Amino acid sequence: MNDIDVIVLGSGAAALTAAVTAHEYGARVAVFEKSDKIGGTSAWSGGQIWIPNHPHMAKGRTDSREEALTYLSALSHGMIDPAMAETFVDTGADMIRFLEARTPVHFYSIPDFPDYHSEFPGAKRTGGRTLECPPFPYQELGDWSDRMEASPYYPDYTKTVGETTLGQPVPQPASPEVKAQRRAVDARGMGAALVGRLMKACLDRGIEPQTGKRAMELIMNGAAVAGVRFEDGSTAHAPNVVIATGGFEWNKDLVRAFTRGPMTHPVSVPTNSGDGLKMAMRVGAMLGNMREAWWMPVIEVPTDLNSMGRQLFTYERTMPGGLMVNRKGKRFTNEASNYNAFGAAFHEQDVSAFTYANLPCWFIFNAAFYGHYPFLVGGLTDSFEAGATPPQWVPGAPTLRALAERVGIDPEGLEKTVARFNRHAEQADDPDFQRGEANNDLWWGDPRWRGDKRATLGPLGDGPYYAIEVKSGALGTKGGPLTDTRSRVLNVDGVVIEGLYCAGNAMASPMGMTYGGAGGTLGPAMVFGYLAGKDAGERSGGMTG
Structure with missing residues (x-):
């Protein structure tokens, strides 16, 4: 050709x-x-x-x-x-x-x-x-x-x-x-x-x-591009090649080598394995911005809900009455932030334990929350109809302490965090992470409180309580x-x-x-x-x- x-x-x-x-x-x-x-x-x-x-x-x-x-x-x-x-x-x-x-x-x-x-x-x-x-x-x-x-x-x-x-x-x-x-x-x-x-x-x-x-490989004529060699052994020849093959988020070795922290749940097409990156590296390309990705919080779901077994966690976390905590039971970020901002939160280091302080983490909510807001929709819903009760695969318990023990969160930490969160959320205030102060927070929140911090801030009410583990994902590198x-x-x-x-x-x-x-x-x-x-x-x- x-x-x-x-x-x-x-x-x-x-x-x-x-x-x-x-x-x-x-x-x-x-x-x-x-x-x-x-x-x-x-x-x-x-x-x-x-x-x-x-x-x-x-x-x-x-x-x-x-x-x-x-x-x-x-x-x-x-x-x-x-x-x-x-x-x-x-x-x-x-x-x-x-x-x-x-x-x-x-x-x-x-x-x-x-x-x-x-x-x-x-x-x-x-x-x-x-x-x-x-x-x-x-x-x-x-x-x-x-x-x-x-x-x-x-x-x-x-x-x-x-x-x-x-x-x-x-x-x-x-x-x-x-x-x-x-x-x-x-x-x-x-x-x-x-x-x-x-x-x-x-x-x-x-x-x-x-x-x-x-x-798989660029064909070179000296220092100039001359074509491409494909995995099936065929070639195509041209003096110009545009690499637009997507990122490398599905290549675990490249992710481990380059990104600034764990990214275990990409939500892009699985063919994005860094082929273009490797081709360019072989001919001496300078690299840049390798530590970064278009970060996205992701939850695992049954494959009958999503063939990929995962869902973008964009919509539910912004609603009043829910919060995210790490293994110590502590909040660590503004839950209503834009999804990309979660990358920095996920990759915060615990310098004493030499671990990622906020991985694993969980979204905590109660039955009333699930019954009040659409859930597991990835943001793609055209109504404001709520669910009934959380599905069986979502861990639940009658008390916060029992929930913490079930999923591996520090019980005392979770109880203290929820008590503090509730005191301030009742006043539509978040002195810890300023949730509700940015227009982006309010856009994604409960539209019945549009323009008010109560669109995204409300106390976690009575049990039973539920926890969904949130993973570090990305739309792409x-x-x-x-x-x-x-x-x-x-x-x-x-x-x-x-x-x-x-x-x-x-x-x-x-x-x-x-x-x-x-x-x-x-x-x-x-x-x-x-x-x-x-x-x-x-x-x-x-x-x-």
Whole structure:
């Protein structure tokens, strides 16, 4: 296979954006996917993108380059390359306009969704930077519709984010008529909508991904890329290769070697085992941000609830009347924080015991809590209907002491913690971890108390009590080859490796430790996929009409 200008490895949002863009800039493009399904973790996701200063700001909302850069800098701990941050902020709107002008990809802003750290300078407390795609009719993909990834976490993909508690404190479900219209054309929302639209853009250009093709090695011509060798022994030759193969979160050896602490429960597609990372390392790529991931608290569930045997723990922990504790029975963080912030809490060291102080940990609640709030929904619910009683696999006991003894928590520690928590929660106060003070906390809380700390703060009432162990998980890793502002991979001397590009979770994330808001993974992934495709396409020919 030699009639290719650009090889794209992967088929998530970064990869497909790169492929479409490279084609539009005059390149002949081939896409190769390791799995037998298209879409990667992007297709499993909520499908939102976080893009500051974009062209779809709601009426009356404003944003600016300066505000966005101030916000990212405030969150960065000095770990964000200013040039990469500026490129992201300056290019996001261009990427959106480019795709909307040339492809079926279209976005609209999700109203009111606050940035994850709305208390920081430059943040948008009342939202505006998060966008999503309308549902896409999968019948337009023809036979490919059955070859697209389907999320085990969000099984009802007819919905948009705004129709669930992921995107609205009080969800606004579609009408029965709209739901019927969507079913008639196999319209899918969220991550499926984003990937479906990008896939249609590829198919419209004659780009049909080849599946079941695991890339193993870059073919080099001196210091320049010349192609790819696959696990099956076949090769593809091209002067430009875009690595967009996802992270390395499913490779236990790489996780152990690089990440800053345990990450035992990834919630991405299991094919994300670091293939692109290893390929780039073999040709001398400089690495960056390797200790970081898009952290996520996760709980184990029976496989009849979720084929992966795990669920994102985003929604339930924000409701009033529940709290999280470590083995000593002590609270250790604001339970309503954004999910990425839990990485730092999980990896806090007990320097005396030389252990992770907050692993294992548990979410503690009572029967009334379970009967009052939706549970085990991963945030994807369009109603506020509660459960009945917790399932048998959730440990329970009549008293806090008995519960602690059953699951391995210090009983006295738990009793003292709950007593203190209750005293303050009755006054909607949390002097220990300031739960309820950030807009993000209140967004995810009980919508009946919207705007009030009681949306997330309330005492733990009478027993029986229950405990669910919370695991350290991730949406994906954030480390990989360092790139320049054109997504070109740099070697260990800081020199561009000719023809090699990287985007998405395969690259050293331009976001450093930060997670600006909902869509903070996919937004940068698509921006740097766009830049990779643009540069590779320009090297190959030039802009098409």
